[in-house]
Amino acid sequence: MRSAFLFSLALVLGTSSSWAALSSDAGSAVSFYRSRLSPFPSGQASRTALENSLQRSENELSFRARWNHKEYGLESNQVLRSIQVARFVDAKMATAILNSANTGALRLKEIPANTTLEITETDDMWAKVKLGALTGWIPLHHLKNRHDDTGVFLNLVETALRPKPEATTQALLTIPRLQRIVPLEITKSFLKIQYQGQIGYADITQFVSRADFASLAYHPKKNWFTVIYRNNDMMIGQKGEVIPLKEIQGFVTPMNKGIVISSRDFNGPQIRSRVEIIKPEAYAWGVSKVDGHGEVFWKRKNLLLEEKPSSPNTLTTDELLKREIYSVAFESKSSVRGVVSSEGVYRTDDGLTWTQVPLFGKQNLPVSIHPNGAWFVGAYKSLDKGKTFDPFIRWDKLALAIEQAYHRNPKILRLTQIEALPNSQVQISVDTGGNKVKLKSLIGDIRWSVVR
Known part of the structure; x- marks a missing residue:
């Protein structure tokens, strides 16, 4: 029963x-x-x-963000990230270009990691990209910034397009907010742009760009330098540099920076506020x-890839850029392989994670990478992309060159800068305790000559 x-x-x-x-x-x-x-x-x-x-x-994307020493929950359409003002990007991994912004959409083309793409449009989670004649969609988190990309400008408010770079002239038209603009020219306080067939000038203060996210910027004469902020059409460097934005040819932007583009909380971060994601x-x-x-x-x-926690000897780019950068070098302005000195020396092959070089401990040393492939860290040189290092400076030969040029012995010898020169030459700056002396030599030669 x-x-x-x-x-x-x-x-x-x-x-x-x-x-x-x-x-x-x-x-x-x-x-x-x-x-x-x-x-x-x-x-x-x-x-x-x-x-x-x-x-x-x-799909839904949101952020926990820190602003003014407090944490806030922000929707994805409230925060702009550097990848959203990029123009040229690389695929972070093997992925596919889809025919619509949907994970289940038709796969138009499979592409390998590091494929370069042009972004023409973005939303909170997707980028519309071009690869040759093909256009389609890729998730934003499958893409990474290129160091040689100066990006686009995006206006945070409705913006007047004026016939002259003067705020008093009558507007030709109004540009709706959040438009991606590639300027024809960057002038003092204005962008010269073309919009809907008309060429005019727009107030640069109403736009954000990759420059507003940058921790490092590339100048053809100054190489990479640490950035504090953008002031209108000028970049302000950590060491007091004031460099026209139009001369900058690349940026390194951390992934944990955001700019608020929509505010819903009077007591929270407002439009233009910079937040830490x-x-x-x-x-x-x-x-x-x-x-x-x-x-x-x-x-x-x-939808996001889980990041592996870094080991004590490894830093992510975001972790690294929270420190003061003493010196940094990349193989070229477009390469992600490079070396940095910041409370120790670290090298990277992918531009995302940095591994400490134990030889240099916690020292801050000048670094440089020569176009011929030689890497320099302090008095050491590497010919295998930073995997092993050997001394390249004979301090006695250096002291002899300075003594012969100035007829006195240097009090100290402290290396402060290394620069690559054409024809396989390298130039160094040395603090002698009373003067700063520049010397140059052929790579591999132990003899040095003073540069006057």
């Missing part, structure tokens, strides 16, 4: 679609919510049941039907 009752009960429960939808084993239980904004789940169901009753998918979260939400609950929302997929 008991077994018959249990069998009947099993039949009743087995025919209940509500029970089927909500039943799950511990390993596959998924919480679902009444909406994406619900603070608490409404229940749980098996992933299989939710997939079988899936109605649609919706602590944690981005991106999910594909599934919308499924569950008996007794109607449409429910559940986190179907984490």
Whole structure:
């Protein structure tokens, strides 16, 4: 009798679609919510049941950000990131160009890592890109900035296009906010641009660009230098440099910087506020039907790649750029392979993670990379891209060259700068305790001559 009752009960429960939808084993239980904004789940169901009753998918990106020593939750359409004002980017990984901004869209072309693409449009999570004659969409987190990209300008407010670079002239037209602009020219306080067939001038203070995110900038004569901020059409360097923005040919921008473009909290960060992104979260939400609950929302997929925690001897670019940069060099303005000195010497092959070179401890030393492939760190040289180092300076020969040129012995010899010269030459700056002396030599030669 008991077994018959249990069998009947099993039949009743087995025919209940509500029970089927909500039943799950511990390993596959998924919480679902009444909406994406619900603070608490409404229940749980098996992933299989939710997939079988899936109605649609919706993507969501949000950030935990720090501003004015406090943390805030910001929606993705409130924060602009440097990748969104990039023009030319590289694929961070092997990926595909899709025919629409949807993870399930048709794959138009598979592309390998480091493929260079041109961005023509972005939203919170996607970039519309060009590869030759092909156009399509790629998730933003599959892309990485190029150091040699100066990017585009994006206006945060409606902007007047004027016939002259003067604020008093009557506007030709009004440019809607958040338009991607490639300027024809950067003039004093204005951008010369073409918009809807008309050429005119727009107030540069109403725009943001990669310059506003930069921690490092590249100048053809000064090489890479540390940036504090952009002041209208000028870049202000950490060492007091004031360099016209139009002369800058590249930027290094950390991924954890954001600029607020929409404010919803009077007490929180306002438009133009710079925030530190602590944690981005991106999910594909599934919308499924569950008996007794109607449409429910559940986190179907984490769209962001999980970053591996760095080891004590490895730093991410974001971690590195929080430090004071003493000296930095890349193989070229477009290369991501380089070396930096910042409380120790670190090298990178991918521009994303930096590994400490143990030989130099915590020293801050001048670094340089010669176009012929030689890497220099302090008095050491590497011919295998920073994997091993050997001395390249004979201090006795250096002292002899200075003594012969100035007829006195140097009090000290402290290397302060290394510069690459044409024809396989290298130039160094040395503090002698009373003077700063420049010397040059052929790479591989132990003899030095003073540069007067």
